[in-house]
Amino acid sequence: MRRNSGETAPERSMSGEEMEELRSRTVPDVVAEGLRVLFCGINPGLTTARLGHHFAHPGNRFWPVLHASGFTPRRLKPSEQHELPAYGLGITNISPRPTARADELTAEEYREGGRVLIEKVARLRPAWLAVVGVTAYRAAFGDRKARIGPQEAAIGDTRVWVLPNPSGLNAHWTLETMAEEYGRLRAAAFDGPR
Template sequence: MPGESEGAVSGAEMEELRARTVPDVVAEGLRVLFCGINPGLTTARLGHHFAHPGNRFWPVLHASGFTPRRLKPSEQGELLSYGLGITNISPRPTARADELTTEEFREGGRVLTEKVARLRPAWLAVVGVTAYRVAFGDRKARIGPQEAAIGDTRVWVLPNPSGLNAHWTLETMAEEFGRLRAAASGGPV
C-alpha cells in the first residue's frame, strides 16, 4: 500500500512503475471484496497486492480468521478459494496515497461501483476511511459497516493496514477485520 517508506526511485523507474497495473484478484459472488487505495511502489514492482513488508494486510487477514494461515502477497490467488478478492480504488501506483488527486479518487469510486455491481460480492471492504470518504463523497463515514450499499452489496470501511497508520495496532485491526468476518459469515453486523 502507498504510504510505506519505499526508498528512492529514479525518475525513469517511477515512470515505468506508474505505467504498471496490478491485476485484480476477483470473481463473481465473493463473500468479501477488499479494496485498497492504490498500489504502492513495491506492489507495482512485484505485481502482488499489499506487497510492502511493512504493510499489515496479510498478517491481519490471518489474525482475524479470514485465512487459516498467513498468506504471502505472491499467494494472493488463493484468496479466491476463501471467497475473498482484492481490487483498488485507483490503479495508479504512487509512493504515497496522498499523491492521488480528488478526481482520481472520485473516478475510482465510480469504477469500483460498476465493478461491484457486476461482481456482486456480499461485502465490499474499503481499507482506509479517508479514501472511502473522498471516493464515495461521504464525509461522515466511520470505520465499520456503512448505511450505503451498492445494490445488494453491503459496505464496510476498515482501517488502512499501512505500517504508517499508527492509530491502529495489528491487534486492533484484527478485531475490526474480525467483526467483518463474522458479519460476512452470517453473524450480526
C-alpha cells in the same frame, strides 16, 4: 510487519527512471463473482507495482491482519494472492495508478475510482465491499461523515464496511486492534446471512 523468508523482495532504493516506469504499471484485480468480501485498497504502491502483488510492501499489515482476524487459515504471502477467491475473498483498488503515497492521487481520481468501483461491485456482486481506509472511502464516495465499521450505504445487495488502512504508516491502529475490526467483518460476512 516483519518479513518472513520469501514474503516480499527486500526494499531497495529506486531510480527516478524506475519509479516513473512503475507508475505506468497496473496490478490486476484478484476477483471472482459472488465473493463474500471484496477488499478495496486505495491504490497500488510502488513496491506492489514492482512485484505485481497487492499489499506487497514489507511494512503493510494486510496479510498478517487477514490471518489474525480469521479470514485465512494461515498467513498468506502477497505472492499467494491468487488463493484468496478459494476463501471467498478478493482484492481491487479505488485507483489503479501506482504512487509512492496515496496523497498523490487527485480528488478526481478518487471520485472516478468510486464510480468504477460501483460498476465493478454491481457486476461481481460480492456480499461485502470492504474499503481499507476511511479517508479514501470518504473521498471516493463523497461521504464526509463515514466512520470505521459497517456503512448504511449499499451497492445493490452488496453491503459496505470501512476498515482501517493496514499501511505501516497508520500508527493509530495496531495489528491487534486492526485484527479485531477485520474480525468483526469476518463474522458478519461468514457467520451472518448472505
